[in-house]
Amino acid sequence: xxxxxEVNKIYAxxxxxxxxxxxxxxxxxxxxxTGHSGSGKSTLLKLISLMERPTTGRIVIxxxxxxxxxxxxxxxxxxxxxxxxxxxxxxxxxTVLENVGLPLLIEGYNQYEIKRRSLVALDKVGLSGKEDYExxxxxGGEQQRVGIARAIINQPPLLLADEPTGNLDPKLSLEILSLxxxxxxxxxxxxxxxxxxxxxxxxxxxxxxxxxxEMINDGLMRERNG
Amino acid sequence: xxxxxxxxxxxxxxxxxxxxxxxxxxxxxxxFQQVFSSFSELWKTPFATFMTILVLGxxxxxxxxxxxxxxxxxxVTDQWDKASEISLFLNKDIxxxxxxxxxxxxxxxxxIDSVSYISSHQALEExxxxxxxxxALNYLDENPLPDxxxxxxxxxxxxxxxxxLLVAKLKRxxxxxxxxxxxxxxxxxxxxxxxxxxIVIAIVILLLLSVxxxxxxxxxxxxxxxxxxxxxxxxxxxxxxxxxxxxxxAGAWYGFLGGVIAWLLTFGLVLSLRSGVNNLxxxxxxxxxxxxxxxxxxxILIATATFLGFIASYISVKQYLVKIEPx
Numbered sequence: 271x272x273x274x275x276e277v278n279k280i281y282a283x284x285x286x287x288x289x290x291x292x293x294x295x296x297x298x299x300x301x302x303x304t305g306h307s308g309s310g311k312s313t314l315l316k317l318i319s320l321m322e323r324p325t326t327g328r329i330v331i332x333x334x335x336x337x338x339x340x341x342x343x344x345x346x347x348x349x350x351x352x353x354x355x356x357x358x359x360x361x362x363x364x365t366v367l368e369n370v371g372l373p374l375l376i377e378g379y380n381q382y383e384i385k386r387r388s389l390v391a392l393d394k395v396g397l398s399g400k401e402d403y404e405x406x407x408x409x410g411g412e413q414q415r416v417g418i419a420r421a422i423i424n425q426p427p428l429l430l431a432d433e434p435t436g437n438l439d440p441k442l443s444l445e446i447l448s449l450x451x452x453x454x455x456x457x458x459x460x461x462x463x464x465x466x467x468x469x470x471x472x473x474x475x476x477x478x479x480x481x482x483x484e485m486i487n488d489g490l491m492r493e494r495n496g
Numbered sequence: 497x498x499x500x501x502x503x504x505x506x507x508x509x510x511x512x513x514x515x516x517x518x519x520x521x522x523x524x525x526x527x528f529q530q531v532f533s534s535f536s537e538l539w540k541t542p543f544a545t546f547m548t549i550l551v552l553g554x555x556x557x558x559x560x561x562x563x564x565x566x567x568x569x570x571x572v573t574d575q576w577d578k579a580s581e582i583s584l585f586l587n588k589d590i591x592x593x594x595x596x597x598x599x600x601x602x603x604x605x606x607x608i609d610s611v612s613y614i615s616s617h618q619a620l621e622e623x624x625x626x627x628x629x630x631x632a633l634n635y636l637d638e639n640p641l642p643d644x645x646x647x648x649x650x651x652x653x654x655x656x657x658x659x660x661l662l663v664a665k666l667k668r669x670x671x672x673x674x675x676x677x678x679x680x681x682x683x684x685x686x687x688x689x690x691x692x693x694x695i696v697i698a699i700v701i702l703l704l705l706s707v708x709x710x711x712x713x714x715x716x717x718x719x720x721x722x723x724x725x726x727x728x729x730x731x732x733x734x735x736x737x738x739x740x741x742x743x744x745x746a747g748a749w750y751g752f753l754g755g756v757i758a759w760l761l762t763f764g765l766v767l768s769l770r771s772g773v774n775n776l777x778x779x780x781x782x783x784x785x786x787x788x789x790x791x792x793x794x795x796i797l798i799a800t801a802t803f804l805g806f807i808a809s810y811i812s813v814k815q816y817l818v819k820i821e822p823x
Binding site for chain 1: 518521522523525526724725727728729730731732733734735736738821822823
């Protein structure tokens with residue numbers, strides 16, 4: 271699903287954000303990506319979501335080598351990656367239904383199909399009946415669920431979440447994580463970037479740890495701690 | 497862990513895949529929706545939109561007003577040009593039979609429509625009547641006025657060039673002392689008009705350029721204001737063409753509405769000028785009705801304005817939108 275082979279990312283000024291990173295996230299696998307600020311988490315996610323290109327090395331997503339992907343192909347690749355953000359990145363002047371249906375609108379689905387599948391996605395994340403609200407009138411947890419519904423509506427095989435619980439209290443954080451678990455049970459690969467080690471420790475999933483751009487650990491957090 | 501279940505969100509036993517025809521229909525539907533949604537987007541900031549459209553309308557109305565004025569001026573000079581007659585002043589010693597021979601000869605000219613004869617006696621009587629100096633004129637020993645032939649050229653020879661040619665031929669006729677045609681001032685007017693047209697073309701180009709800049713800048717600001725939205729669109733897989741469409745349509749709408757305002761302003765100006773022009777033309781005994789823009793001209797104005805708006809928007813989109821990348 272995600273394959274990194276000796277990936278380096280060097281920014282202008284010879285700043286090395288990622289050094290020789292190797293890992294493989296299999297299809298249907300769920301994992302955490304952790305590390306302190308500046309460890310390279312965001313760079314790694316940007317490489318997967320094609321916001322950045324690797325300086326050297328090879329990245330394969332969903333069986334496609336994206337290391338040298340053409341600019342015109344990027345939108346089509348992104349349609350197979352569901353992305354969830356800490357700040358939700360929702361359109362506050364549009365309804366929840368319009369926000370969730372956006373990926374389908376882009377793919378050219380008709381309004382009937384967009385509405386039908388949006389309602390199913392909202393039901394899946396526990397937001398039935400909120401479709402006509404504007405996100406501004408929802409709580410932070412609900413807004414995050416809208417973001418998740420938008421990310422999963424076109425059933426991407428891979429789900430990326432960048433600090434999805436960053437602005438949520440512990441109870442809501444656990445609810446969101448259990449939502450990811452349920453999505454993972456349906457076969458989606460899930461990679462969650464977070465620096466909340468307490469939250470990771472409560473879950474029994476593979477954890478990739480970055481430090482100064484290097485992958486210093488790849489395993490279960492509980493195993494590593496204990 | 498990896499349980500494959502493709503029915504995660506379908507809500508039905510199997511996800512409905514959109515057929516090729518369905519996608520084509522959907523693309524048209526999207527275009528249709530984006531055309532109208534971009535129109536309603538404009539009115540989310542009604543004051544700014546109205547001001548922009550008004551500026552565009554004024555900028556576009558100047559070329560259209562110039563066009564209407566030019567069209568009407570050409571129409572007027574055409575009328576005056578066509579009304580021109582050529583006066584042949586004959587030698588004092590020419591005999592009546594010789595005059596008749598000359599009339600017969602002139603009537604055979606292909607570029608002469610009619611020839612009428614005013615004898616010197618008839619001319620003097622008319623002059624006495626019109627001038628009010630009849631008593632004074634009675635003291636003259638002899639009639640100082642010559643016999644005159646009034647030549648009306650055919651339609652094709654009524655323009656300045658045709659008249660000139662005819663005058664040259666008439667001057668060569670025996671018994672003709674002087675040929676007068678009242679066309680010099682029309683030629684001067686046409687020369688002035690030609691210079692004015694060149695100046696107007698330069699002004700029109702500058703105004704159309706200003707329309708491009710106004711729309712382009714408005715769309716640039718729209719793009720920059722919606723930067724965050726554009727980033728989200730790109731993150732969820734929207735292509736540049738999908739994202740840029742509403743901006744292109746908005747540019748076209750600006751142009752279209754600016755064109756409509758320009759037409760209304762031009763029409764209003766023509767209406768306000770109509771009575772004044774009628775009075776002026778009455779003084780010259782000319783029947784002339786100032787004409788507004790025809791339907792074809794209005795269509796060309798609005799289509800050109802729409803096209804300019806689209807092009808201006810396209811420039812901004814290529815300059816700014818394409819370069820926005822999610823961070």
